[in-house]
Amino acid sequence: METLRLFDFLPSANGYKIRLLLTQLGIPFERINFDITKNETRSPDFLSKNPNGQIPVLEVQPGQYLAESNAILIYLSEGTEYLPYDRWQRAQVIQWLFFEQCNYAYIATPRLWISILHQYDQHRTEIEKLYQHGYTALQIMENHLQTNNFFVGGRYSIADISLFAHTHVAPEGGYDLTQFPAIGTWIERIKSQPGYIDITEE
């Protein structure tokens, strides 16, 4: 089998989801960096791999490209302990992946503007609006984690990986996570999983 190639941007939490899962699965991969702050994902070559112009993209076979971080998580985790075999549990994992997709931009965009692009002043008003939605999503997660160690079925799955990726770096976007103690405990629980790597660890 060819080595998998991951088209990625190191600070990206969406890219990190895939790096974390691949590392925990013990699957070797080659990481190819595209600096989104320099529009490197807008080149004709990149757009031929993902017309949407976004990382991460996984080259599954030479010339076969899969986009959308949560779709890649499902693809890689099928048949592994990270995606439940039980139909109802699997449905709940996928439900949380779509919840994440609906809400992550509220959490990711302030981090992009503040910590990656250093444009807080010019986006101040939009950031305040995003906080309203982002805190609502965090409260839903907090409520769920008050009675669950992990998001689905009492065990670590790609639902946790997906939600963890953006949530644990939310403070880099100005979010205050100290008001969500169950999220805080869950973050530490994820960090103690076998094979855990940090977001910018290569």
Place this chain on the structure above:
Amino acid sequence: METLRLFDFLPSANGYKIRLLLTQLGIPFERINFDITKNETRSPDFLSKNPNGQIPVLEVQPGQYLAESNAILIYLSEGTEYLPYDRWQRAQVIQWLFFEQCNYAYIATPRLWISILHQYDQHRTEIEKLYQHGYTALQIMENHLQTNNFFVGGRYSIADISLFAHTHVAPEGGYDLTQFPAIGTWIERIKSQPGYIDITEE
């Protein structure tokens, strides 16, 4: 088996995805309407079913609730002709579902404001911004459909159902679809599928 119950709002394209698939699968279901324009999904009873406060929600078993329209599509279509068994094709279907989830709000929100809430004037500026992103997404779909009859594997799947639901009513949000001829042909192709029902058909 109990009759499935679908918590739904008739004009909702997200709800329609589930109604269309259930009808095409020949699975009977009871539709329970929640008028989102009257905040009926914000009641404590509804929030106990989906803390996110959104329809559709499928009651799979008494007391077991599944939210997120695309997660419900995957759940219902597993093992049927609407979700490919082939791993790579299935991955592509799920990729398009996440693409839809990333982009549908650009297409759905103008329709909500213009045709359902009749608030065009107060949202005019936001609607113009949404059009920019929405037309980009439509162009990606158009390009793909220029060389594909359906989104994945040359056959009708939940990727088509999901993308069709919001796209075919985009003109109710002021979108001009006449500039996308391949989308137009694809829309007619979907409407000719066995078991097709209209969005507000009960």
